[in-house]
Amino acid sequence: MFDLIVRNAVIPDQLSRQTDIACENGKIIQLAPNIEGSATEEIDAKGQLVAPPFVDSHFHLDSTLSYGKPVVNQSGTLLEGINIWRDLKAEQRQEEIVERALRLCTWSIARGVLAIRSHVDVSWPGTQIIEALLEVKRRMSAYIDIQLVAFPQDGFLRDPQAEQLLVRALDMGVDVVGGIPHFERSMTEGAKSVRALCEIAEKRALLVDMHCDETDDPLSRHIETLTFETQRLGMQGRVTGSHLTSMHSMDNYYVSKLNPLINITLQGRHDSYPKRRGLTRIKEMWDAGIPVALGHDCVLDPWYPLGSHDMLEVASMGIHAAMLTAPKQMNRVFEAITTVGAQAMHLEGYGLKKGCNADFTVLQATCPIEAIRLRATRLFVVRRGKIIARSQEARTMIELDGESSEVNFKIPPSTNETS
Secondary structure: OEEEEEEEEEEOOEEEEEEEEEEEOOEEEEEEOOOOOOEEEEEEOOOOEEEOOEEEEEEOOOOOOOOOOOOOOOOOOHHHHHHHHHHHHOOOOHHHHHHHHHHHHHHHHHOOEEEEEEEEEOOOOOOHHHHHHHHHHHHOOOOOEEEEEEEOOOOOOOOOOHHHHHHHHHHHOOOEEEEOHHHOOOHHHHHHHHHHHHHHHHHHOOEEEEEEOOOOOOOOOHHHHHHHHHHHOOOOOOEEEEEOHHHHOOOHHHHHHOOHHHHHHHOOOOOOOOOOOOOOOHHHHHHOOOOOOOOOEOOOEOOEOOOOOOHHHHHHHHHHHOOOOOHHHHHHHHHHOOHHHHHHHOOOOOOOOOOOEOOEEEEOOOOHHHHHHHOOOEEEEEEOOEEEEEOOOOOOEEEEOOEEEEOOOOOOOOHHHHO
16 A cells, blocks of 8 residues: 555656656655556546656745835846845844745745745844744745755845854854855955855855856856856865856857846846847856756745746746757756756755655646646645645636637647657
């Protein structure tokens, strides 16, 4: 007797055949066609896609769902958003942050997002933001893997208290060291901040995730310093550079030497035309063998007035904005919101293999590309072998010439899509 069996599923790397997934004690213990035996609970996937849970490897839980407080970002720029947030964090209470973040987490679960790396603004003498997100992490631990990044929003060297506040956050239990070198007072101080922050992480054996070069300035090249410090300190595989949007303004030669949803609305605001759109160079990174993960970044906050924490929307936006429309590229974008995000977060037990955690989503789609195209309904969301969210299949009926019929938005997948 298993705890859960999913029958007749297709999984991303085996789209040509259906398989069963048997789960027990929170783990996947068998994947094979026609598994014998019964289970306490059974799902018939009916040939639909079962994928590992979506991973948002770059988000801000502390500001989420605060849109319009105290005012709306009228210019849509990064700097106006930072100024609004500075006013907001001075007045919000810990209970308010917890309530907003927990509400967002219910949206995340419904969307099949079961892992979030969230940056925590530590540039404030009070501890309410840190304590709030540590509380959210504790309360959601049975449902979502939340990893917290100590983020010096006001600059590590620009703010004289930043080092003390960041170290305090790490001592309180924040998991990852963050930074924002392009927000320092000069390029030189930005580079110094990268060095200092990486040394803190290295001494504590922690991961690094830095907001790096989130600007239209082609001379903002802190990713070069971050790469150097990673190599100098032997931290390969433990360091993530986030945003990297200055790459859209650099010349091709310099880039050859060396995340799209929110930045395509933030960057390029001062351009007329041609207008840059806050993109980094995903294809070139792939060609260089660099893993690329996508994050939602913001939902309804001073920087972004939309969103419902749907990583399929992120994938679709990435495909459109970065022109990644070849079948192989679209499949890689799906990996960027699942397996590569898990790799960036160093998640243990992630995936659809025997021995992995029984965490996955049953989607109303037959392949990853169709899931992105249709923003597929998450029919079941499973965490440690237990169903924690479910939806009815999306159906649309139309009436034409007095006859009722169902609209089928699906088409048979091409060979390229399933290969």
